[in-house]
Amino acid sequence: MKRSMIIWIALGAVLLIIIFSAIGSYNGLVTSETAVENKFSQIDVDLERRANLIPNLVSTVKGYAAHEKEVLDNIAKARTSLIGAQTPDEKAQADTQLTGALSRLLVIVENYPNLKADVQFKQLMDQLEGTENRIAVSRKDYNDAVSTYNIKIRSFPASISASLFGFEKKPFFNNAPGTDQVPEVKF
Structure with missing residues (x-):
């Protein structure tokens, strides 16, 4: 009787060790996944800020470079x-498209010294530069959080909890193919 009691204990x-380990593993995965979602939402906020600056920048440039309609239209499409x-x-992909369109706009701006001297344009460019840094x-930060999360869901013993509870690998925020190429601007 004493021996069977010891075995049951x-x-x-x-x-209990297995249950508490699984709970800890699950909670760690939830925490990591939430961090990834949080970091992605920050990218979203920053991209939205950039998108909101674009119409003001385009309006300022339109006054000086009205005949550059194609470039301005491409910026509007990329923003959308x-x-x-x-x-x-x-x-x-949309970020890459907008970055390319903006770089073509900045090449055009070089042809308009009065525009570069415009106070509103300078302020918008400063805000845009700060936003690009953000x-x-x-x-x-997002890619670091994704890396940590992806490592966690593939590491033992958390990989068991990840597969049981449906935690899946998250994608990195990468540039689209071809973004290492300098955009060609034709006049």
């Missing part, structure tokens, strides 16, 4: 794509 202790993007991959930091 030992089995109960092992079972960015606002409508939902997933990290969609946002990354986006870069947010992307890095």
Whole structure:
């Protein structure tokens, strides 16, 4: 009787250890997944800030460079794509498209010295530069959180909890293919 009681207590202790380990693993995965979602929402906020600056920038440039309609139209289209993007991959592609359109605009701005001297334009460019820095930091933070999360769901014993509870690998916020190419601007 004493021996069977010890066996039951030992089995109960092992079972409790397994249960508490699974709970801790699950909670750690939830925490990591929430951190990824939080970091992605910060990228979203920064991209939205950038998208909101664009109409003012375009309006300022229109006054000086009205005949650059194609570039301004491309910026408007890219901005619309960015606002409508939902997933990290969609946002990354739209961000790349908008970055390319903005870089073409900045090349055009070089041809208008009065525009570069305009106070409103300078302020908008400063705000845009600050926003670009925020986006870069947010992307890095997001990718760091994704890396930590992805490692966690693939590491033992958390991988068991991850597969049991449906935790899946998260995508990184990467540039779209071809973004390492300098955009070609034709006049």
